[in-house]
Amino acid sequence: MRNIKLTISYDGTDFHGFQIQPNLRTVQGALQARLEEVVGHPVSIIGSGRTDAGVHARAQVVNFHTSSRVPVEKWPIVCNVKLPGDLVVQDAEEVSEDWHARFSAQGKVYRYQMDRSAFSDVFTRKYAYHYPYPICVERMIEAATHLVGRHDFTSFCAANTPVEDKVRTLYAVDLREEGHLLTVTCRGEGFLYNMVRIIVGTLLDVGRGKIEPGELPDILLARDRKRAGVTAPAHGLTMWQVLYD
Structure with missing residues (x-):
């Protein structure tokens, strides 16, 4: 499995925070849904940290594991084409299998x-x-x-x-x-x-x-x-x- 690191930006105004919650619009929920459309299998996003409802991010970092062969430089394109305007993937990088958005952060x-x-x-x-x-x-x-x-x-x-x-x-x-x-x-x-x-x-x-x-x-x-x-x-x-x- 590949381990993909994404740097994302979002306007938190209309999100109920980062962490996925049932029946609520969240950053994790929106991004995870788009990634699953692209790769065709369940995806579990790991964030560097949670942000509350209304809090914004210039450079939040997440990672996920996938068997998809999408070239790493294409991830921002395939994500952003159908993501809402208040959530943008800025960059993508393939990292080691054990790299973790939260626990690898300094x-x-x-x-x-x-x-x-x-x-x-x-x-x-x-x-x-x-x-x-x-x-x-x-x-x-x-x-x-x-x-x-x-x-x-x-x-x-x-x-x-x-x-x-x-x-x-x-x-x-x-x-x-x-x-x-x-x-x-x-x-x-x-x-x-x-x-x-x-x-x-x-x-x-x-x-x-x-x-x-x-x-x-x-x-x-x-x-x-x-x-x-x-x-x-x-x-x-x-x-x-x-x-x-």
Whole structure:
């Protein structure tokens, strides 16, 4: 069996997340259905990670096994010809039999965008959280430095997260302003459920003066979801890149 790696992009607005769910439109469901049409046998897609409803991906990575002899360079073409416009296969590569989109990954990069203009920009409203309130970005940058490194991120993940080990390493949390857009980029070895969105919500509270930058270490040590900020809306988040050797 061949092992095919695909890099895909999608607009998460009209998807109920990545993972296949009965009677719901999902990224995995749409892509898997198209692949099965092409290869003529059942296909099980492995994703590098799940994205929630409304979350987008610039470069999500998946792999699947097939006996099909379709040339590797043809996979984007045969997929995209019948995929919906909000899901695109960008690239294909044949990889070793044991290569795994999730377990072979060395890290991920997520970006969260906020629109700080007085009125929502109709051209970014699906991809940026409209946040017209006054904030101090310098305070947010200072607070973000406390999140970099290896920590227990219990305070920064959904309370119902079933994962027991909540220790993760963040390599960088960068904030960049460009016009009316503020982008938070998180690069790490892995992320917990809602982790980036809670980080953003907490940084916004810092920016508005509700939390002091120096409180972040205590919030981490508390291991209490109630100590951190709200979960920022899904539509501002994009899975930007998956890191491999």
